[in-house]
Amino acid sequence: MKRVLDWLVTVPVLVGFGGSLLFFDLLGRVTRLFGRRPFEWTMACLQRSLVEVFRVTGTRITVERHPEVRPRTGYALVANHQSLFDIALIGGLLFTNYPKYVAKKELSRGIPSISLNLRHGGNAVIDRQDRRQAVTAIRDVAADAQARGVSIVIFPEGTRSRDGELGPFKPAGTRVMLEAADRLPVVPVAIDGSWRLLAANLFPVPFRTQVRIRFGKPIERVPGDATALTDEARAFIEATLTSWRKPVPVG
Numbered sequence: 001m002k003r004v005l006d007w008l009v010t011v012p013v014l015v016g017f018g019g020s021l022l023f024f025d026l027l028g029r030v031t032r033l034f035g036r037r038p039f040e041w042t043m044a045c046l047q048r049s050l051v052e053v054f055r056v057t058g059t060r061i062t063v064e065r066h067p068e069v070r071p072r073t074g075y076a077l078v079a080n081h082q083s084l085f086d087i088a089l090i091g092g093l094l095f096t097n098y099p100k101y102v103a104k105k106e107l108s109r110g111i112p113s114i115s116l117n118l119r120h121g122g123n124a125v126i127d128r129q130d131r132r133q134a135v136t137a138i139r140d141v142a143a144d145a146q147a148r149g150v151s152i153v154i155f156p157e158g159t160r161s162r163d164g165e166l167g168p169f170k171p172a173g174t175r176v177m178l179e180a181a182d183r184l185p186v187v188p189v190a191i192d193g194s195w196r197l198l199a200a201n202l203f204p205v206p207f208r209t210q211v212r213i214r215f216g217k218p219i220e221r222v223p224g225d226a227t228a229l230t231d232e233a234r235a236f237i238e239a240t241l242t243s244w245r246k247p248v249p250v251g
Contacts, residue, residue: 006204009057013205016053020046025112032120040098040150043117047091054085054197058208063093066217069187071096074149075218076142076181078174078233079189080166080241081155083198086191087114089213090153099151100141102173104128122150126173128158135176142180152181153189156230164195166238171230178226185218188233190240214240 024046031038051061069075077099079086091099101123108118108125118125124141126134138154145152154177156169178186193211200206216236219229 002207003204005207009207010202010204012056013053014202016056017050017202020049020053021112021114024049025116028113028116028120036122040121043113043121044091044095044098046113046117047088048095049092050085050088051092054205057197057205059197060208060210061089062210062212064212064214065093066187066215068218069094069215072149073097073151074145074181074184075151075187076145076178076184077151077153077187077189077215078230079153079155080161080191080237081157081159082161082164082191082193082195084160085194085197085211086155087153089191089194089211090189093213093215094151097151099153100124100145102126102138102141102152102154102177124152134173138173138176139180142177142184146181146184152177152184156234161195162199164192166234166241169230169234171227174230174233175226178229182221182223182226185220186229186233187218188216188236190214190216190237190244192241192244212244216240 024042028039028042031042075097077090079090087101103118103123103125105125105127108115122141122144124137126137128134142152154174156171156174157167158170161167191213193209196206196209
């Protein structure tokens, strides 16, 4: 029965998902003519709409946000990575923080809306085979985000977890980001369950998936704290995932 429900909800999700990408790709090309902020607002609406599309499947999204995480404020977010849905989830929830992402260059071509946003939305598009280019791109985008008071997001694992397990951090890019945005408070972000949504690459989309996200308390900055904050963010994520997955005592 579960398999049947998965396929029943897949059709409307694919229609909504594809329709959103095409609609906002066209809208983004238009709003981009009017400046940076109208384009950012359009892409924020895209990310919010993609989150809503997955609710058709009965996806339950539990959000835990520290009260000090405020709208219209710039942060440096360090998150674990389970699927491409993570980007829409963070962007949709931090709507007015206009988060920028560190993403591999392969995503900047061929995907309506997403590729458009990566190329023109002030994100760091990196070539993972070219360390110098990657460092420069991350540094430039982080410095720009700090100057504008918007947010930047990095996934230090460097790739998506296919089974939800937290992978080792590749800290070099995170350190570059935190050093370049040395006044942006650091917000650790833990995500769990999103890997299940795309485990079969949308064929089918699973019915009633539980996704959880927790935005930790913003950590104020001190000089030379990049390495320590990278370790602190990983510890927060690991502890959060462990607490979520701990069996509930019976009786």
